[in-house]
Amino acid sequence: MHQLTYGDIEAATERIAGRIRPVTLVPVDPGAVPTYRDPLDDREPEPCEVWLALEYMQHTGSFKARGAQNFIQAHRDAGTLPDAGVTIASGGNAGLACAWAAQQQGITATVFLPTTAPPVKVAKLRGYGADVRLVGAEYAEALAACADFAAESGALASHAYDHPLIAAGAGTLLEEIHRQIPGLDTVVVAVGGGGLFTGVATAARHHGIRTVAVEPENCRALNAAIEAGHLVDVTVDSIAADSLGARRTSQMALHAAQQDGVHSVLVPDTEIVRARQTLWDDRKVVVEHGTAAALAALTSPAGQLPDRDLPPRPAAPSHGYRPGNGEKVAVVLCGANTDPADLVHRPGEH
Known part of the structure; x- marks a missing residue:
């Protein structure tokens, strides 16, 4: 690690x-x-x-914009941003940041959230053009669905914090x-x-x-x-x-x-x-x-x-x-x- x-x-x-x-x-x-x-x-x-x-x-x-911008910019610099864009599972703020940074870079963001995510965050995500998918009652369930999506689509998997x-x-x-x-x-x-x-x-x-x-x-x-x-x-x-x-x-x-x-x-x-x-x-x-x-x-x-x-x-x-x-x-x-x-x-x- x-x-x-x-x-x-x-x-x-x-x-x-x-x-x-x-x-x-x-x-x-x-x-x-x-x-x-x-x-x-x-x-x-x-x-x-x-x-x-x-x-x-x-x-x-939130502060999450810093990490999301660093993550996507680093992959763009390295030439490792896939056509399928980026995906993330998030309780809200990391998803917002990922969607914003993706929009800034002109790529697609698919964001997985638990169904308990505050509606204000869901509405903001969609405002950044993200494909929002609500799965499960806890973050762990949204994370598993995100991993499956990344494997199937080839999207670059980001993480709310563990990267x-x-x-x-x-x-x-x-x-x-x-x-x-x-x-x-x-x-x-x-x-x-x-x-x-x-x-x-x-x-x-x-x-x-x-x-x-x-x-x-x-x-x-x-x-x-x-x-x-x-x-x-x-x-x-x-x-x-x-x-x-x-x-x-x-x-x-x-x-x-x-x-x-x-x-x-x-x-x-x-x-x-x-x-x-x-x-x-x-x-x-x-x-x-x-x-x-x-x-x-x-x-x-x-x-x-x-x-x-x-x-x-x-x-x-x-x-x-x-x-x-x-x-x-x-x-x-x-x-x-x-x-x-x-x-x-x-x-x-x-």
Whole structure:
């Protein structure tokens, strides 16, 4: 299995330059995120500095556009794009990105989704000209149908997260964040199948930046793999399952998680809902529940400060993350393909 390298991310950065939207970063209000105070730290107290990386403003509404563009462009450069086009199984966002990138390159995209995919994502897919096929109730069933189609048609099979070109494309996001925030200490990122995490963590480790991998309590494929020391299947039961609902993470993601400077934390659905509502109340930003999970790690009352000097251990998982004294943190808001109807409008809002 190809383990992602920083060289892969450098190549992706060059390959997709000018083909994606650079990420915008905005600061969080001072004091909005609680800071952990180490009793042994004799430095003057200093608030943490938190930035939101607004990657939900990317083409197709999520970070997935980076990996899809890198995947298709790499195959075009190599002369390996078949006449049958590209196919992918996706809970939604990866399919959108694949369809968009295929449209940009003038090729056909056939996208397989579970029947549980949000209608807003299905409608957007068709808007990009994709051939949409709804199969089964879970991602695994759509994936099997996609594999059969690729074998029969000769279409190039992409993947929602488990491919080095996909993960490398996602890692270009960290490169942009790093350039804009000198002295960045930590990046916080939600984890589904693990493509975004793998790319971000690989680039972050090269730059000496800590990665906090956030999953819902009942949607924890990476966290469970770290504890077991190998890939395992997990139950998927979270309000964020439409985007973070992988039953099993990738070997690439587990390898990245086992390196120094990575911390795996879990957050309850109640805090995910609260963080998503907070983004709407404070900034009129509408994101997916999976996206809000990253912010929930910093705002959850159960937030803990993981041991920064040790790699992940098979132990009770941390719930949330508390930045330390003066820590610079970037929180990736990775997707916004959601129905805003369930956001609560406060009195006086129009």
